[in-house]
Amino acid sequence: MIKKLNPIHASLLAGVLCILCFMTSHVKAITQLANGSYSIQLKALKENSSEESRVQQSIEPNGELKVKDGKAVASITMKDSSDITHFKVEQQGAMRDVKVIESNAENNTRVVEFEVTDITQPVKAWVDIYIELPGLTYDQDYTIQLKFDPNSLRKIASSAATEGTSMNLLLYLFNKEAFSNGVAFQLSEAPYLKNDYTMVPARFISENLGAQVTWDDQSKVVSIERDHHMIQMKNGSSQVTVNGTVVTVDTAIEIKNGSTFVPLRFIAEQLGAEVKWDANQKSIAIVR
Ligand code: HEM
Incomplete structure (x- = not known):
């Protein structure tokens, strides 16, 4: 005789199947x-x-x-x-x-x-x-x-651009995979193009280049600080404050999926790093 599962058992079984499914699905062929x-x-x-x-x-x-x-x-x-x-x-x-x-x-x-x-x-x-x-x-x-x-x-990570550098980040345009000194990270949003400018996640870049990132929920301002060099930026604005002086960046700051995106050249320059672009791999190496 086939017994009917009561709703509690059925949902428990579904839960276990879901976990099993999750456990097996992240092992890629x-x-x-x-x-x-x-x-x-x-x-x-x-x-x-x-x-x-x-x-x-x-x-x-x-x-x-x-x-x-x-x-x-x-x-x-x-x-x-x-x-x-x-x-x-x-x-x-x-x-x-x-x-x-x-x-x-x-x-x-x-x-x-x-x-x-x-x-x-x-x-x-x-x-x-x-x-x-x-x-x-x-x-x-x-x-x-x-x-x-x-x-x-x-x-x-392997890139000719990052070899021999003490601090290096490797990101790929339209790809959530990123590397900091060869260690793999998964970004919540991939770097993208806006008005032909490359936009990259500010926190990942800054923290991995040794800067402190803070978010003030009241003023909605993101602050990045390294060696007394302070950058403050606001979602939707292309006016950024660098050590108290207002500068205009190429493209307005944007929040995507909870991450603040900034123009690549601007953030790299501010953190004293160099950018190397590989058009073949669509890779962005940020080295210092
Ligand atoms: C002079 C040094 C060694 C002695 C005296 C020795 C002795 C033994 C003995 C008594 C067994 C158990 C055999 C049996 O009854 O099935 C055994 C198994 C085995 N030995 Fe050695 N062994 C030596 C070095 C090595 C080395 C250097 C390797 C590998 C690099 C090795 C690989 C194995 C393997 C693969 C087995 C089968 C069991 C297993 O997979 O662990 N042995 N050895």
């Missing part, structure tokens, strides 16, 4: 990932087990995933490199040698890469170990699993 490099954590597990393998001690727990047009290549650093004479991973049903892309004899490490089709599934791997100790030769091979943590996936 590789085909959904934007091109670029990501950091990802990984673990070596014993064969057919969720227990950690001895191999975990011989790999760096942070790997890198390079995504291009829906394909992903993982690179991992192996420590105790000379002990691990062979390392294979399963690719299209067969065990294949990984590609060595870097090796460092002094640190006894090597970086290997291999294609990954699904970061949510463990990859079957095989290691061949050869260690000669006084009175003992350890010569064994084992099957293990490499398990990525999809929730640890973080985009790594």
Whole structure:
């Protein structure tokens, strides 16, 4: 007999389903990932087990995933490199040698890469170990699993414009993804164009360039202060006060989705930073 759920149970069930849905939906498939490099954590597990393998001690727990047009290549650093004479991973049903892309004899490490089709599934791997100790030769091979943590996936910013600078911000026109010294942030609104001027979020830029931002709810004035340099601005106005003197900016200040947007050149200049625009990537690098 099919029992009808009472409304309380039904709403509880709906809630649980919603949470499950949320928990699974934020893990993106590789085909959904934007091109670029990501950091990802990984673990070596014993064969057919969720227990950690001895191999975990011989790999760096942070790997890198390079995504291009829906394909992903993982690179991992192996420590105790000379002990691990062979390392294979399963690719299209067969065990294949990984590609060595870097090796460092002094640190006894090597970086290997291999294609990954699904970061949510463990990859079957095989290691061949050869260690000669006084009175003992350890010569064994084992099957293990490499398990990525999809929730640890973080985009790594890369831009020629930000290299070698002590403070750098990287934003993209019409894109909510932004980086401060390589660390990814999600903006509440993407930078946009207004009358051909680029508008950027004042708080993200200012705070990440070491300035203090305050909002006075009564006067509706946003104040940005750095090293006794004070900028005050009001929503809808192109008249901005800089250290008590009124200046006119290219485009009026705007509040979008709770964030104050200001003309890029103005804010960068005021905070002593330089702007580099890359038309190909539509990226805005703000460096100091
Ligand atoms: C001379 C040093 C070592 C000794 C004496 C040693 C000894 C052992 C022993 C007794 C086992 C259990 C075997 C069994 O009954 O299944 C084992 C398992 C294993 N060892 Fe070693 N081991 C050594 C070094 C290493 C190194 C350097 C690695 C990897 C880099 C390694 C990887 C493994 C793996 C993968 C297993 C299978 C279980 C697992 O995944 O953790 N061993 N080892």
